[in-house]
């Protein structure tokens with residue numbers, strides 16, 4: 266599948282959200298798309314899914330079976346089994362096939378106990394599991410995941426990771442957006458950032474989580490606490506640590522090493538700035 270020179274705007278007078286997107290989605294691709302809020306990630310995923318037609322450029326060779334999973338399923342008034350059964354039939358599955366796939370999918374995501382519940386009564390996470398089972402019903406060759414992990418419990422998140430890896434290994438195509446920098450970081454075959462309406466190749470560092478960079482004077486040597494230490498030219502010690510662990514580190518330093526002084530604390534995102 267190929268996107269060439271794709272542009273998109275929501276109306277004639279609106280600015281182009283996507284200017285010129287080129288993207289090669291070969292079989293076995295597991296592709297991460299990143300970018301700031303509002304940069305157009307969801308818009309691009311909907312174009313890949315075929316839900317939006319590009320205003321300019323072309324989308325070629327979209328696989329016949331594709332599925333798109335957004336972050337939430339609407340609160341529908343149907344029972345889970347009726348809803349999935351109906352969608353299976355729409356996709357041309359026999360009732361036997363539908364039943365087997367629904368049951369296997371719900372079991373896989375530990376949601377088989379909710380078959381008879383109304384979707385609108387489910388928790389957000391369980392409803393999201395139903396959305397994923399729905400997406401997998403037709404055995405898609407192209408799977409698009411737009412923050413699809415967000416409301417899942419950790420077992421559900423790990424299972425969705427496995428789904429993505431399995432599809433990649435079976436020669437399918439997976440395109441995903443997720444706010445977790447670590448999401449499938451080792452498994453993605455390529456990563457891009459959307460910037461100014463176009464895709465730029467990105468590295469893992471571009472998706473790095475927030476880090477705290479703390480410069481200490483008179484720090485104990487060798488450094489006895491968590492974090493990555495580095496001695497600066499003037500003898501101060503720079504410790505880099507995940508931002509979420511920095512408060513604890515500062516508390517430990519100040520309570521255990523009263524002669525150590527904190528010179529500066531900065532929070533940075535994007536590994537390259539830190540090094």
Ligand SMILES: Nc1ncnc2c1ncn2[C@@H]1O[C@H](COP(=O)(O)OP(=O)(O)OP(=O)(O)O)[C@@H](O)[C@H]1O
Nearest residue numbers: 275276279282300301302303304305306307308309
């Ligand atoms: N249905 C719509 N009608 C008009 N404008 C829209 C619509 N959906 C999105 N936009 C605009 O298109 C731009 C890109 O939105 P999009 O949701 O694709 O970005 P995003 O990168 O996915 O953002 P986020 O990270 O916040 O989810 C934004 O300026 C947004 O306001």
